[in-house]
Amino acid sequence: MKVVVIGAGHAGVAFVDAMRRNGFAGELTMIDRLAGLPLERPPLSKAFLLAEDGDEEGFALRAPGWFADSRITLLTGRDIAGLDVDASRMTLDDGSVLSYDRLVLATGATPHRLPGTAGLAGVFVLRDPDDARRLRAAARAARSVLIIGGGYIGLEVAASLTKAGKAVTVIEAAPRLLSRVASPPVSAFFAARHGDEGVDIVTGSSVTAIRHHEDRFVGATLADGRHVDADMLVVGIGVAPNTGLAAQAGLTVANGIVTDSSMRTGRPDIYAIGDGAFDADNGHGVRIESVHNAREQAERAAAAITGNDPPRRQSPWFWSDQYDVKLQSAGVLPVNDPDLRHVQREGRRAGGFSVWSFVGEELVAVEAIGDPAAYVLGKTCLERRRAPHPSQLADTGFDLKAFVADKSVA
Ligand SMILES: Cc1cc2nc3c(=O)[nH]c(=O)nc-3n(C[C@H](O)[C@H](O)[C@H](O)COP(=O)(O)OP(=O)(O)OC[C@H]3O[C@@H](n4cnc5c(N)ncnc54)[C@H](O)[C@@H]3O)c2cc1C
Numbered sequence: 001m002k003v004v005v006i007g008a009g010h011a012g013v014a015f016v017d018a019m020r021r022n023g024f025a026g027e028l029t030m031i032d033r034l035a036g037l038p039l040e041r042p043p044l045s046k047a048f049l050l051a052e053d054g055d056e057e058g059f060a061l062r063a064p065g066w067f068a069d070s071r072i073t074l075l076t077g078r079d080i081a082g083l084d085v086d087a088s089r090m091t092l093d094d095g096s097v098l099s100y101d102r103l104v105l106a107t108g109a110t111p112h113r114l115p116g117t118a119g120l121a122g123v124f125v126l127r128d129p130d131d132a133r134r135l136r137a138a139a140r141a142a143r144s145v146l147i148i149g150g151g152y153i154g155l156e157v158a159a160s161l162t163k164a165g166k167a168v169t170v171i172e173a174a175p176r177l178l179s180r181v182a183s184p185p186v187s188a189f190f191a192a193r194h195g196d197e198g199v200d201i202v203t204g205s206s207v208t209a210i211r212h213h214e215d216r217f218v219g220a221t222l223a224d225g226r227h228v229d230a231d232m233l234v235v236g237i238g239v240a241p242n243t244g245l246a247a248q249a250g251l252t253v254a255n256g257i258v259t260d261s262s263m264r265t266g267r268p269d270i271y272a273i274g275d276g277a278f279d280a281d282n283g284h285g286v287r288i289e290s291v292h293n294a295r296e297q298a299e300r301a302a303a304a305i306t307g308n309d310p311p312r313r314q315s316p317w318f319w320s321d322q323y324d325v326k327l328q329s330a331g332v333l334p335v336n337d338p339d340l341r342h343v344q345r346e347g348r349r350a351g352g353f354s355v356w357s358f359v360g361e362e363l364v365a366v367e368a369i370g371d372p373a374a375y376v377l378g379k380t381c382l383e384r385r386r387a388p389h390p391s392q393l394a395d396t397g398f399d400l401k402a403f404v405a406d407k408s409v410a
Pocket of ligand 1: 006007008009010011012031032033034041042043044045078079080106107108109126127128153242245273274275276289290291292294317318319320321
């Protein structure tokens with residue numbers, strides 16, 4: 001059997017790895033439009049931004065020899081010129097033709113651009129290693145940086161560039177940072193922490209005009225009339241799933257390539273995984289963007305193709321590193337649910353805490369800052385669908401560890 005994977009990011013590489021671990025002995029080919037060894041993406045807003053040029057081996061998804069050792073043909077710097085799903089084959093941009101028995105779309109996502117910035121020098125988005133290399137080079141020469149978007153990527157870039165000595169301003173249109181993904185106490189924590197580090201955080205205000213001198217970005221005007229001057233602009237306002245190939249192939253697309261729980265699309269020979277896929281059976285009703293999700297979906301697709309049992313579903317988890325702070329979260333926060341409520345619990349370590357979010361009596365997410373024990377215990381509660389009562393969590397004397405260890409309580 002021949003399996004072709006389009007996209008050699010977190011999902012694609014985890015998939016080919018899982019195929020070999022599942023005993024698949026057939027042909028595995030991966031294609032990515034990016035040149036070079038596939039790199040991890042999370043460090044692009046963190047350590048990679050502060051690393052020396054060329055110091056990249058430590059950021060590789062797999063060591064250079066791994067693909068050949070695993071008998072995986074890795075074609076990088078190649079795009080898909082045409083996909084004929086009825087004939088089960090594709091043409092690459094160098095004219096070569098590849099046929100497949102199973103096709104896996106692991107095409108990831110593309111960052112949204114800010115209107116009015118097309119063609120301007122000094123404006124950056126961050127998704128691929130080349131974006132990070134360009135951003136890093138520009139930041140070295142800059143004194144001030146404007147970041148539009150107070151989500152995780154914007155805030156991680158803010159922390160990295162502040163560490164590098166830049167004057168950073170973050171503009172977020174919503175009334176609080178991280179409003180789409182985090183609870184209000186976590187948003188408040190990061191707003192305070194960035195403020196303490198000297199970042200100018202502006203929430204509840206949008207950009208009404210991008211100012212430029214000739215073709216170079218020089219600043220922005222906000223809705224309240226304020227002008228922010230800066231040497232460069234980083235735009236972190238979310239991503240769109242890469243669904244173009246899937247749509248051309250006639251597959252169902254709805255904020256992601258729609259799949260079932262085995263990551264199969266409407267065509268039995270085509271699977272979709274990672275940030276570009278929407279597993280309609282995931283129980284959360286939303287497309288998830290995270291390394292854990294990419295890996296878990298890769299495992300599910302590999303199990304389905306090789307006829308093995310699917311892995312147990314974990315509660316979705318995520319992390320973010322900013323300054324010396326580690327946030328770990330499990331579950332999915334239904335941020336627009338009017339019944340959502342939060343309980344904050346102090347951690348054992350100084351300054352550590354966790355936020356437990358409930359809809360009615362049901363625990364839906366746990367976020368832990370500097371409190372890895374609460375994260376592990378919270379994730380276990382989510383996966384067992386058995387959580388302490390909110391009033392117990394609010395009580396610092398309540399023994400959470402004993403509660404989780406006690407298997408006798410239904
Ligand atoms: C800066 C940054 C920081 C992050 N930090 C975290 C974090 O701290 N924790 C966390 O859990 N997640 C984090 N994420 C998210 C995480 O990296 C993504 O969820 C993960 O990369 C998704 O994997 P993927 O394989 O679906 O997509 P990607 O890793 O984006 O891979 C998709 C690949 O497909 C290729 N491709 C697309 N279309 C084609 C085509 N037509 N032909 C050929 N190739 C194609 C692309 O070039 C790309 O290499 C971060 C992401 C970024 C960008």
